[in-house]
Amino acid sequence: MFRALLLALASLTAVAQTGSDAPRYDGDGKLMLPENYREWIYLSSGLGMTYGPAASADAAHPLFDNVFVSPAAYRVFVNSGHWPDKTVFILEIRRSNEKGSINNGGHFQSDVAAIEAEVKDENRFPQKWAYFGFGKSTAGSPFPANSTCNACHGANGAVENTFVQFYPTLIEVARGKGTLKTGVGEVAAHR
């Protein structure tokens, strides 16, 4: 009886852990912003990152990007170097401040400028991965399957469609597990 109860509790806990951070959609197929994504696993931040020949940084007001991933997916990645179905990434873009309190150089983070999401949902999306933009809403509209998001992530992501090359703790995992795409995942060492 004890054993049965413990197994039931363990099962409930597992469901709660894996179910709570899986993607959820509203009736229009929009992704619902996970309320607690700031308590998910942090992967890295950049400031003023730009890519592609058309992109140019706004040097006066660069934006920070913070990347979070769902905890259940993170644990699978750490053990395997692969992203499981139902992985959710949140890209939080924040404005930067330069002067405030005791800071008199460099940049710190201010209010949210935009939030985007990347989701692996194999049954829902033929390309497996999909991308969503949240305006002021808590429901994110999907970008079309031929969007530049899909194309660039697919071509340049170091592991599947994800930019693991920019996540310093995870690139070591992927190297160790041998899951980096050949010729894509290596970033030049510092200096």
Place this chain on the structure above:
Amino acid sequence: MFRALLLALASLTAVAQTGSDAPRYDGDGKLMLPENYREWIYLSSGLGMTYGPAASADAAHPLFDNVFVSPAAYRVFVNSGHWPDKTVFILEIRRSNEKGSINNGGHFQSDVAAIEAEVKDENRFPQKWAYFGFGKSTAGSPFPANSTCNACHGANGAVENTFVQFYPTLIEVARGKGTLKTGVGEVAAHR
């Protein structure tokens, strides 16, 4: 019986949650680096932040700082605006890269340059808060009680000795709970 078992399990879970991220010291009084701090709650990042008249940013190679706090302490703060005893902050300082993969502007994070910690341990430290630097070691030596860390955090922290003014989600909590120090915690709004 079921009820007793459930209570026992709940108690064990609570101990595991609050006990696992409390500060731990070695026999020399050094703080042991929490192995899983990257899975703690992320608060914010800066790039090239400097303070004080003597500090100057290395514009060519600015450093990122990432701040993490122990999950149990975070939950108390969200509910109260105060930091409980045994709160641990980890400051992770990383080098920055500018060129790599598809990035051709701005900065992304590279390897760890330094790790420091701030700990609230009321029985252990007369000033309640203490500061630790980790070199290449996983055991952090405490800075003396009259260090500039102690003085600056005490004088300029927006909530107790902590720089909540630089943590955009927590400053809203502190405002709501009325725990910001008067005249210290406000950072100029963006632009």
